[in-house]
Structure formats: structure tokens, C-alpha cells
Amino acid sequence: MPFKVVSQKGFLKGVIASMDRFNITKGAIQRASNFLLSQRGALTVCDGTHALATGGPATAIREMGMFVGADFSIHPLAGAPDSTGNFLNMYSWNLGGGGFGALSTGVIPLTPGWIMPQFANFTETATPGSPTGSQPIVCIATGNATQIVKYDGSSFFNLGGTTPPGGGTPLTVIPRWQPNTFYQVGQRISHNDSNGVLATWQVVNVQISGSGTAPSGGATSTSGIGSGGMSGNDPFPPGPPSFTNDDAAVKGRGQLAHDNQLLWMCIAEDQGTLATTFPPRGAAHIITHANSLWALNTSPTIISGTGSMDGPSVLRMSDPNNGDSWPIGNTTIIGKDDGTQGTGLATFTIAEAGITPSGTLVVFKDYSTYTVQGVFQAADFKTNQVKTDMGCVASRTIVFATGFGIIRFSHLGFALFDGINDRLVSEEIRPYIFGDAVTPKVDFTRLAQGRATLVDNPPLYICMMPTTDALSTRIFVYDLVMRAWMILDYMAGPNTAAFPDRRANFPITAMNQLRPPYQTGFSATTVLADFNAQAVIRAVQAGDSDWDATTPHTPIGWSFRPPEVGEPGSRAYFRRANIRLTAPGPGVITGVFNIGEESQPPNSQPDGGANPSGGAGPSSGTPPNVASAATYYGNADLGVALDIHQTGPSLNGTFSGSGPANIEGVDYHIQSKEPRPFGQRF
Numbered sequence: 001m002p003f004k005v006v007s008q009k010g011f012l013k014g015v016i017a018s019m020d021r022f023n024i025t026k027g028a029i030q031r032a033s034n035f036l037l038s039q040r041g042a043l044t045v046c047d048g049t050h051a052l053a054t055g056g057p058a059t060a061i062r063e064m065g066m067f068v069g070a071d072f073s074i075h076p077l078a079g080a081p082d083s084t085g086n087f088l089n090m091y092s093w094n095l096g097g098g099g100f101g102a103l104s105t106g107v108i109p110l111t112p113g114w115i116m117p118q119f120a121n122f123t124e125t126a127t128p129g130s131p132t133g134s135q136p137i138v139c140i141a142t143g144n145a146t147q148i149v150k151y152d153g154s155s156f157f158n159l160g161g162t163t164p165p166g167g168g169t170p171l172t173v174i175p176r177w178q179p180n181t182f183y184q185v186g187q188r189i190s191h192n193d194s195n196g197v198l199a200t201w202q203v204v205n206v207q208i209s210g211s212g213t214a215p216s217g218g219a220t221s222t223s224g225i226g227s228g229g230m231s232g233n234d235p236f237p238p239g240p241p242s243f244t245n246d247d248a249a250v251k252g253r254g255q256l257a258h259d260n261q262l263l264w265m266c267i268a269e270d271q272g273t274l275a276t277t278f279p280p281r282g283a284a285h286i287i288t289h290a291n292s293l294w295a296l297n298t299s300p301t302i303i304s305g306t307g308s309m310d311g312p313s314v315l316r317m318s319d320p321n322n323g324d325s326w327p328i329g330n331t332t333i334i335g336k337d338d339g340t341q342g343t344g345l346a347t348f349t350i351a352e353a354g355i356t357p358s359g360t361l362v363v364f365k366d367y368s369t370y371t372v373q374g375v376f377q378a379a380d381f382k383t384n385q386v387k388t389d390m391g392c393v394a395s396r397t398i399v400f401a402t403g404f405g406i407i408r409f410s411h412l413g414f415a416l417f418d419g420i421n422d423r424l425v426s427e428e429i430r431p432y433i434f435g436d437a438v439t440p441k442v443d444f445t446r447l448a449q450g451r452a453t454l455v456d457n458p459p460l461y462i463c464m465m466p467t468t469d470a471l472s473t474r475i476f477v478y479d480l481v482m483r484a485w486m487i488l489d490y491m492a493g494p495n496t497a498a499f500p501d502r503r504a505n506f507p508i509t510a511m512n513q514l515r516p517p518y519q520t521g522f523s524a525t526t527v528l529a530d531f532n533a534q535a536v537i538r539a540v541q542a543g544d545s546d547w548d549a550t551t552p553h554t555p556i557g558w559s560f561r562p563p564e565v566g567e568p569g570s571r572a573y574f575r576r577a578n579i580r581l582t583a584p585g586p587g588v589i590t591g592v593f594n595i596g597e598e599s600q601p602p603n604s605q606p607d608g609g610a611n612p613s614g615g616a617g618p619s620s621g622t623p624p625n626v627a628s629a630a631t632y633y634g635n636a637d638l639g640v641a642l643d644i645h646q647t648g649p650s651l652n653g654t655f656s657g658s659g660p661a662n663i664e665g666v667d668y669h670i671q672s673k674e675p676r677p678f679g680q681r682f
Contacts, residue, residue, distance in 0.1 A: 002671070003575060003669045003670065003671050004669075004670050004671070004672065005667050005668070005669060005670075006565050006667065006668045006670055007665060007666075007667050008562040008563065008565075008665060008666045008667075008668075009041070009580075009664065009665030009666070010026075010027045010041050010665075011027055011028070011029060011037065011041060011042060011043050011663075012027040012037070012040065012041055012482060012484070013025050013026075013027040013028035013482075013484050014028060014029070014032075014037060014428070014479065014482065014484025014485045014486050015028065015029055015030070015031065015032050015428065015429055015432075015484075015485050015486055015487060016028040016029070016030070016428045016429075017030060017031060017428065017429055017430070017431045017432060017439075018427055018428055018429070018430040018431060019428075021563065021564040021652065022563075022564050022567075022568055022650070024563040024564075028428075028484075028563070029043070029560050029561060029562050029563070030561040030562065030563060030564075030652070031487075031559070031560065031561040031654070032486060032487055032558075032559065032560040032561070033487055033488070033489045033492060033557070033558055033559045033560070034046050034487075034488050034489055034492060034556050034557065034558040034559075035486055035558060035560060035663070036458065036460070036477065036479070036486055036488075037458070037479050037482050037484060037486065038457075038458050039662055040482065041664075042662050042663060042664045042665075043560055043662070043663040044661075044662050044663075045556055045558050045659070045660050045661050045662070046488055046541065046556065047540070047541045047542060047543055047544050047545070048544035048545055048546040048547050048548060048553070048556055049528070049538040049539060049540060049542075049544055049547055049548050049549070050538060050539050050542065050544045050548050051097070051536055051537070051538050051539075051548055052093065052094070052095060052096075052097055052098075052527060052537050052538060052539055053076075053078070053093035053094065053097070053098065053099060053100055053536065053537040054098075054099060054534075054536050055099045055100060055534060056078070056080075056091070056099075056100045056529075056534050056535035056536055056537070057080045057089060057091060057100065057534070057535050058083070058533070058534060058535075059080045059081055059082060059083055059089070059531075059535070060080060060081075060507075060509040060510075060529070060531040060535055061078045061079065061080045061091075061509055061510045061529035061531070061535045061537065062079060062080060062081060062115050062116065062117055062509060062510055063078070063079040063116075063117045063118060063119055063510055063512075064076070064077065064078050064079075064119075064510050064511075064512040064514070064527060064529060064537065065077045065119030065121070065138060065512065065514075066121075066138075066514050066515075066516065067121075067136070067137075067138045067151060067153055068121065068136055068516070068517060069136060069153055070135070070136055072517045072519045072520065073520075074095070074516045074517070074520050074522070075092055075153065076092065076093050076094065076095055076514060077090060077091070077092060077093075077103075077119065077138065077151070078090070078091045078092075078093060078100070078510075078529070078535075078537065079091075079117045079119070079140065080535060081110055081114075081115065081117075082105070082106060082110075085110065085112055085113055085114075086109065086110055086112055087105075087106050087107065087108060087109060087110050087165075088108045088109075088110040088117050088140070088142050089102070089104065089105045089106070089108075090102075090103040090104040090105075090108065090140075090151070090156070091103060093537060095514065095516070095522050095525060103151075103156075104156055107156065107164055107165060108140065108142060108149050108156060108164050108165070109142060109146040109147070109164060109165045110142045110143060110146060111142060111143020111144060111145040111146050111282065112145075114142065114143035114284075115448050115449065116143075116284070116395055116396055116448055117140060117141060117142050117143075118140070118141040118285060118286055118396075119138050119139070119140055119141075120138070120139045120141070120286045120287055120288050120293065121136065121137075121138055121139075121288060122136075122137050122138070122139050122150075122288050122293050122323055123135070123136050123137070123291075123321060124136075124137055124321055124322060124323055124324075125178045125179075125180065125181045125321040125322060135152060136152075136153075137150045137151060137152050137153075137323065138150065138151045139151075139159075139286055139288075139293055139323060140156075141282075141283040141284065141285060141286040141295070142282075142283075143282055143283075143284060144281075144282040144283060144284040144297045144298055144299055144300055144310075144312065145281075145282050145299070145300055146282050147159060147164070147279065147280075147281065147282060148279065148280060148282070148283050148286065148293075148295065148323075149164050150323055158279075159173075159279035159280075159323055159324050159326075160172070160173045160279050160324050161173075161324060172276050172277075172278060173276065173277050173278070173279065173324045173325050173326070174190045174272045174275055174276050174277075175188070175189050175190065175275060175277060175319060175322060175324070175325040176189055176190060176191065177189050177191055177201075177231065177241075177243075177259075178231065178321070178322070179231055179232060179233055180230065180231060180232075180233060181230065181231045181320065181321055181322075182228055182229070182230055182231075182291060182320045182321070183203045183228050183229065183230075183231055183262055183320070184203065184228035184320070184375065184376075184377045184378065185203050185204065185205065185206065185228055185377060185378075186202065186203060186329065186377040187202070187203050187228070187319060187327065187377070188200055188201065188202045188203075188267075188274060188275040188327065189201050189264075189275055190271075190272025190275040190276075191243045192243060192244055193243060193244065193251070193252055193255055193266045193269060194243075194244050194245060194251045194252065194255055195251050195252045195269065196244070197252065197269040197271075198269075198271045198272050199252070199253075199266045199267075199268060199269045199270065199271075199272070200266070200267050200268045200270055200272055200273065200274035200275040201243065201257070201264045201265065201266055201267070201275070202264065202265055202267050203228065203262050203263070203264060204256075204263055204264070204265045205262075205263040206228065206229045206261055206262060206263070207229070207258065207260075207261050207262065207263060228262075228320075228378075229260070229261030229262050230260055230261050230262075231259050231260055231261075231262055232259050232260035233260075241257040241258060241259035241262075241264060242257065243255075243257045243264070243266075245257070252266060252269050253266055253267065253268060253269060254266065277308075277319075277324075277325045277326045277327050277328070278308035278326060278328070279318075279323075279324065279326050280295045280298040280299075280308075280310055280316050280326065281298055281299050281303065281308075281310045282298055282299055282310070283295035283296065283297065283298050284296065284297035284298075284341075284342065284343075284395070285297055285342060285343070285344050285345050285395060286345070287345040287346070287347060287361070289345075289347045289359065289361050290320070290359060290361075290375050291320040291321055292317045292318045292319065292320050292321075292330075292375065293317070293318040293323045294315065294316065294317050294318075294345060294361065295315070295316045295317075296314070296315050296316075296334075296342035296344070296345050296363060297311075297312050297313070297314070297341055297342035297343070298310035298311065298314045298316060299311050299312065299314070300312060302314075308326070308328055308331070309328070309331050311333065312341035312342060313333050313334050313335055313336065313338075313340070313341060313342055313365070314331060314332070314333055314334075314342075315331070315332050315333075315334050315342065315363060315372070316330060316331050317330040317331075317375065317376050318330070327376075329376060329377060330376040330377070331376075332376075332383065334363050334365065334370050334383065335365055335368055335370065335385070338365070338368070340365045340366035340367060340368070340391070341365065341366065342363060342364070342365055343364050343365055343366055343391060343392045343393065343395050344363075344364040344392045344395040344396075344398045344408065345361065345362070345363060345364070345398075346361075346362045346364075346398050346399075346400050346406045346408075347359060347360065347361055347362065347400065348360060348362070348400050348405065348406060348419065360372065360373055360419065361373075362406055362417065363383075364391045364392035364395075364398065364408065365391045365392075366391050366392075366393060366411075367389055367390065367391045367410075367411065368385060368386075368388070368389070368391045369385070369386040369388055369390065369391055369392075369417060369422060370383055370384065370385050370386065371383070371384050371386060371419075386417065386422055387422070388415075388417075388422035390410035390411070390412055390415045390422055390424070391410060391411075392408040392409065392410060393409060393410060393411050393444075393447050394408070394409040394447040394448070394450035394465070395448070396448075396450060396451050396452065397409040397414075397450045397451070397452040397463050397465075398452070399452050399453060399454060399461055399463075401454060401459075401461055401480055403480075404416060404418065404480055405417050405418035405419060407425070407452070407461050407478065408452075409447070409450055409452075409463065409465065410424075412424050413425075413426035413427070413429075413430065413433045413434075414426035414433075414463070414476065414478070425478070425483075426476075426485065428484075428485050429476065429485045429487070432474070432476070432487060433465075435468070440467040440468045440469040440471075441467065441468050442465045442466070442467060442468075443465075443466040443467055443468045446466040446472075447465075447466075449464075449466045449472055449509070450463065450464065450465045450466065451463070451464050451508065451509075451510055451511040451528075452464070452511060453511045453512050453513045453526055454513045454526065455513070455526045455540065455541045456513075456523075456524050456526070457541065458479065458481065459479070459480040459481055460477055460478065460479055460480060460541075461477070461478040461480060462475050462476070462477050462478075462488070462511070462526075462540075463475065463476045463478075464476075464490070464508045464511060464528075470504065471503050471504055471507070472507035472508050472509070473489055473490040473491055473492070473503040473506070473507065473508060474487065474488075474489060474490075475487070475488035475489070475490060475508075489503065489557075490503065490506065490508055490528075490530075490547070491503045491505070491506045491530075491547050491549060491550075491554060492556070492557045493547070493554040493555055493556070493557045493658065494555055494557045494657075494658040495557065499550075499554050499555060499557075499658075502549075502550060502554065505532050506530040506531070506532050506549050507530060507531055508528050508529070508530055509529050509530065509531050509535070510528065510529040511526070511527070511528045511529075511540075512526075512527055513525065513526045513527075514526075514527060525539060525542070526539070526540045526541055526542075527539055527540060528540050530549060532549070536549070545584075545659070545660050546659075555658040555659045556658060556659065556660075557656070557657075557658045558656065558657060558658065558661070559654060559655065559656035559657075560654070560655055560656075560663065561652060561653065561654040561655070562652070562653065562666050563652070564596070564650050564651070564652045565650065565651050565652070565668050565670065566596065566648070566649055566650030566651055566670070567649065567650065568596075568649065568650065569649060570649055570650070570672070570675075571647065571648070571649060571672075571673040571674070571675055572647065572648070572649070572650075572670050572671060572672050572673055573645075573646075573647045573670070573671040573672075573673055574593070574595070574644045574645075574646050574647070574648070574651045574668060574669075574670055575643070575644060575645060575669040575670070575671065576641050576642060576643050576644055576645075576668075576669050577591055577593070577628075577641070577642045577644060577653055577655075577666055577667070577668050577669075578639055578640070578641050578642075578666070578667040578668075578669070579591075579639070579640045579642070579655060579663065579665075579666050580637075580638070580639055580663075580664045580665045580666075580667070581632070581638050581639075581640065581661050581662055581663050581664055582635075582636070582637055582638060582661070582662045582664070583632065583635060583638060583659070583660060583661040583662070584635045584660050585635060585659065585660070586631065586632060586633045587631070587632055587657050587658065587659050587661065588629055588630070588631050588632075588657060588658075589629065589630055589632065589640050589642070589655055589656070589657045590627065590628070590629040590655070590656050590657065591627070591628050591629070591642040591644075591653050591654070591655050592625055592626070592627050592653065592654045592656075593625070593626040593627075593628070593644050593646065593651055593652070593653045593654075594625055594651065594652050594653075594654075595626070595646045595647075595648035595650075595651050596648050596649045596650035596651065596652075626644055626645075626646055628642040628643050628644065629642070630642055647673060651668070653666070653668075
């Protein structure tokens with residue numbers, strides 16, 4: 001019979017490891033390592049790394065972020081728990097390369113054993129008379145048993161203004177009036193009234209008529225038109241309001257004061273007691289949303305009193321543009337008494353036809369998901385539980401991908417919430433998550449080490465999850481355009497004497513995508529931190545051809561296994577495999593071919609001789625592993641032939657190599673064989 005060519009190409013579906021080998025979707029591959037779908041339809045070896053910050057701390061970096069100054073200057077940050085695990089040391093570094101600079105060591109308390117610190121960029125309104133206007137800060141959450149800390153570009157402070165480390169009790173903050181600030185109806189401040197007494201004032205309405213420049217006591221028509229409005233400028237007009245002037249001869253309690261769009265009322269001459277707020281006792285997770293700072297899981301246990309409430313399911317919101325002020329009314333319990341805790345926060349915008357897009361906060365617990373619409377004290381504020389039993393069990397895997405939704409790791413695998421529906425998206429790679437005979441599973445005892453972020457070229461969601469072989473180098477890659485999965489193995493090399501497997505020596509400890517303002521000249525940069533005696537920060541998927549963590553650099557080892565060829569019960573002669581590829585330089589491709597076996601009846605007869613197959617192959621009942629290697633040269637369109645010369649019912653090949661390459665397809669040359677008589681082996 002003539003030879004038939006079976007082509008495997010058009011790899012658009014990525015890795016599908018959960019399907020039977022004979023039924024894998026066309027365009028998918030069974031297994032792969034260190035390939036991406038950058039050139040659609042081909043398998044492209046991923047980029048390597050290059051160091052951006054070296055000579056780092058002697059402990060692992062667990063969080064990276066960036067402080068952006070009012071002048072758009074950028075200052076990348078890194079946080080690493082100290083050797084005791086009780087303090088978070090802060091460091092600066094440079095996107096252009098270089099070393100680390102110590103910003104704070106042994107000062108910022110860390111919840112003991114907490115390895116998931118979190119940074120959130122926030123903007124605070126400056127105090128009256130400040131020449132700088134709004135002040136950018138970075139808020140730092142260090143666990144639910146230690147206070148949130150803020151960094152203003154030069155110094156660290158606890159929320160409330162004291163210097164860390166500070167105590168374990170919440171600070172008291174009496175908020176003052178701020179110019180050019182959005183205040184919600186119901187929000188409170190402290191200010192002297194017309195009697196000269198320090199009193200509590202509350203926003204009771206929003207002006208919709210009048211010039212907006214009338215002094216306190218002026219008559220104007222007011223009506224609630226929303227959840228709040230803007231205060232006036234400083235100096236007057238149109239602000240600040242004259243809280244000390246009488247309004248219609250009313251002094252003290254009940255006195256009104258007009259403030260640009262707002263109407264204030266004095267509700268008590270109490271030295272500002274009713275305006276006093278208490279920042280959270282701690283925070284496992286923080287995020288900036290609707291001009292406020294939000295905190296989730298603010299204490300290991302429910303604690304109430306002293307004007308505040310904190311707990312593992314408590315969600316709290318600061319006043320707008322004021323990270324020091326946290327009104328008690330801006331507090332709720334998410335999924336009360338369900339026996340789980342808050343595990344993460346994310347934001348995205350929900351848009352419907354004919355309706356203005358609105359920002360939504362998403363709250364995750366262990367096995368549930370909630371949406372929070374509006375802000376506290378607003379008429380449209382509400383929380384809704386999503387119809388799903390998936391939450392998030394690895395807090396730092398939560399990432400919002402534009403146009404898709406929020407991806408995170410749940411107890412069932414990776415899930416995607418699009419604002420309405422929540423669905424599992426990782427069924428194709430289930431063996432990589434829950435393991436099989438040859439693949440170590442995700443280590444569910446080390447989920448706190450999981451880290452995820454985005455890559456811009458190509459658009460990817462990438463997530464490192466620790467595995468039960470004690471490694472922290474497996475990176476799950478979800479191609480956001482192709483909606484397909486690939487797998488990367490960081491620091492995996494060709495496994496030779498010159499380049500042994502060094503994955504265990506360089507665990508990934510943090511990942512992030514830094515997005516500097518365009519004025520800086522830096523584009524969005526995806527970075528990871530690894531640790532080997534010292535922490536190092538490296539750029540990812542930035543055009544590098546090898547792993548730079550070793551000297552000499554380690555070539556990127558890669559492998560892939562296309563679908564099975566042949567039929568479950570057929571018989572064929574497999575002559576060779578031809579691989580079509582492009583590569584910038586010479587290399588070696590090795591193919592390991594596994595010939596399928598088929599059980600024979602008890603009365604089966606040998607194929608002639610005592611053991612003509614030499615103890616391997618279908619004739620012996622043992623499938624052979626045939627290895628074939630070939631060298632390719634040049635940087636053009638290449639074809640590499642690997643001889644097989646085996647007969648059997650079916651075959652799969654695993655191809656491996658190292659260095660940059662672009663695999664475009666595999667052709668098998670196959671010759672069908674007549675079936676043998678019943679009872680006779682292949």
C-alpha cells in the first residue's frame with residue numbers, strides 16, 4: 001500500500017490534556033512546555049528573561065508595585081518579609097535596571113506568617129492651604145492583624161497619621177473639611193459652629209439651583225439629586241463654607257451651611273465625636289474603587305466596639321480621597337456566618353445597552369462571589385451574591401482582563417466572571433491542576449504562593465501555581481485572544497550535563513505588570529521575582545532568547561506532544577515524522593515515539609521466532625519508546641526528518657529541543673497494513 005501523509009498543523013486550540021488521546025480537538029496538542037501561540041496557528045517558543053534589579057534582599061520578594069508621583073515620576077517598589085516573618089521590608093528599584101534601595105527595614109509590622117502583602121495606588125486630597133494639591137500615595141496591606149500603611153514617596157505612615165509600627169488598636173481620626181472634594185450624603189466632618197464649639201457636621205443634601213457662591217446662611221433651593229457632590233474651592237468663593245455664620249438665626253445644632261454643591265447641617269456640638277472614624281485594624285486585601293480605599297478581611301475574628309467593626313468577612317470603605325477616614329456606616333459583612341473568609345477584591349465596569357457604564361466591585365470568598373454596586377450611603381448601594389459555588393482560594397491570582405472579566409483560581413480550577421456569568425475555563429488543563437500519572441498537581445497546601453498578572457504581547461493571563469513536586473515554576477498561560485491554554489516551565493532547560501534542571505533553584509515568588517504613565521517613556525512591563533540566596537526581579541516576555549538566572553544563561557527547553565496518529569484497532573507501519581519549523585539558528589530536535597499496544601487473546605501465536613521484536617513493541621506486548629534526533633542549521637524555512645520504522649496500532653510522538661523556534665506542523669508518513677489472522681500478534 002502507498003504511504004499516506006497525516007498532517008498535524010494549525011495549532012489554534014492550545015493544550016487539551018483532559019481528552020482521550022484519540023479524540024483530541026483538531027488544532028490542539030496533548031502536552032506542551034514553554035510554547036505560546038504568538039504566531040497564530042504555530043507553536044512559538046516563549047521569550048526568556050533579563051534582570052532588572054539584582055543584589056536584592058536575602059528573603060523572597062512577595063509583592064511588587066509602583067509609586068507614581070504628582071509629576072508622573074515613577075518609583076518601582078518591592079516588599080519582602082524579613083527573616084522573622086514579622087515585618088515587611090520595603091525596597092525601591094528601577095525599570096531601567098540596577099540594584100535595590102532600602103526604604104524601610106524592620107519597621108512595617110506584618111501579620112505573622114503572612115506572605116501576601118498587597119499594594120494599592122490611591123490619591124488623597126491635600127489639607128487646606130497645601131501647595132501640592134492632591135497627594136498620590138501607595139497603601140500597603142500587611143494582613144488582617146496589622147494596620148494598613150501608606151507611602152507618600154518619602155515616608156511611611158499608618159492610616160490616621162502615626163508612624164509605624166504603632167499599636168494593634170484602631171486609630172481615631174476626626175476628619176476635617178477638604179476643598180474640591182467629593183462628599184456623599186451622610187458623610188461627616190468636624191468643624192467649629194457659630195457658637196465657636198467644635199461640632200459634627202453632616203452632608204444632608206445636594207444643591208441643584210442657585211449660583212453655588214452664596215455664603216452660609218443664604219437662601220437657596222435644595223433637593224437630593226444623587227449620592228453627593230463637590231465641596232468648594234479654597235479660598236472663598238465659592239468655598240470654604242462659613243460654618244461659623246448663623247443660618248436663619250439658627251446657632252449650633254440644626255445650623256445649615258452651604259458649600260458649592262453641598263448642604264451641611266450641624267448635628268451635634270460634641271467636639272466632633274460623631275464624626276470620629278476608625279481605620280481598619282488590619283486588611284488582608286485592599287483595592288482602590290470609586291475614589292475610595294476598600295478593605296476586606298480586616299481582622300482574624302469579629303471585633304466590634306469603639307465605633308468600628310472588623311472581621312474575616314467584613315468589607316469597609318474609606319471616605320472619598322481620604323484613606324485616614326473610615327466612617328462606621330461604610331461597613332458591611334459579606335456572606336455573614338457562612339464559615340468562610342474574604343479572599344480577594346477586584347473591580348471592573350458593567351455596561352448595558354442604553355445604560356451608562358457603572359463600576360462594580362467584586363468580592364471573593366472561599367466558595368462564593370459577590371458584586372457590590374454603588375457606594376455606601378448611596379441610594380443604589382447593594383450587594384448581590386453571584387449564582388456560583390466558585391470563589392477564590394488563591395488570593396493573588398485575581399486579575400481583571402479587559403474585554404473578558406475577572407480570572408482567578410478557585411477550588412475547581414481557573415474561573416472567569418464576566419459580570420453576569422461565572423464559568424470554569426480550565427477543563428482543558430485539568431491534569432495539570434489535579435495531576436495524573438505523569439503530571440504533579442497543584443499544591444493546595446501552598447495556594448498563598450500563587451501569583452498572576454497580564455502580558456501585553458501577546459495578550460495573556462499568566463499564573464504561577466506551586467506544585468506537589470516542591471517546585472514553584474509552573475506557569476499557566478491563558479491566551480486572551482485565542483482563549484486557549486499553554487504551559488510554561490520557568491528555568492526548564494535542555495537537561496544536559498552543561499544545563500541540568502535548575503527549576504528547584506529559582507522559585508517564582510511574585511509577579512506583576514507595571515504600567516507607567518506614557519510620559520515616562522516606559523511601556524507596560526511584566527516582571528517576576530525569583531529567589532536563590534538573593535531576590536532578583538526580571539522582565540518577562542520582553543524578547544529575550546534564554547533564561548538569564550544562570551551563568552552561562554540557560555537555553556529555553558521546550559517540548560510538545562501532538563495528538564495520537566493511527567486508529568485504536570488498526571495496524572500501520574510508521575516510517576518517519578517530518579517537522580516543519582523556522583529558527584534563528586542551529587539546534588537539535590529529538591523525537592520520542594511511543595508505539596501503542598493491543599491486548600492479544602491467550603492463544604495468540606508469535607510472529608515467527610522466539611521473540612522477533614526484541615522484547616519491545618506490540619509483538620511482545622510492550623510498547624517501544626523509539627528515540628530519534630536530528631540537527632537543523634540556518635535561519636530559514638526548515639524541515640527536519642525523524643525516522644521511526646515501527647509497526648503498531650497507533651503512535652504518539654513527543655518532540656523536544658531548546659532555544660528559539662517556531663513549530664509550524666508535523667507530518668507523519670504512514671502505510672496501512674492488512675489485519676493479521678485472529679489470534680496472531682501484530
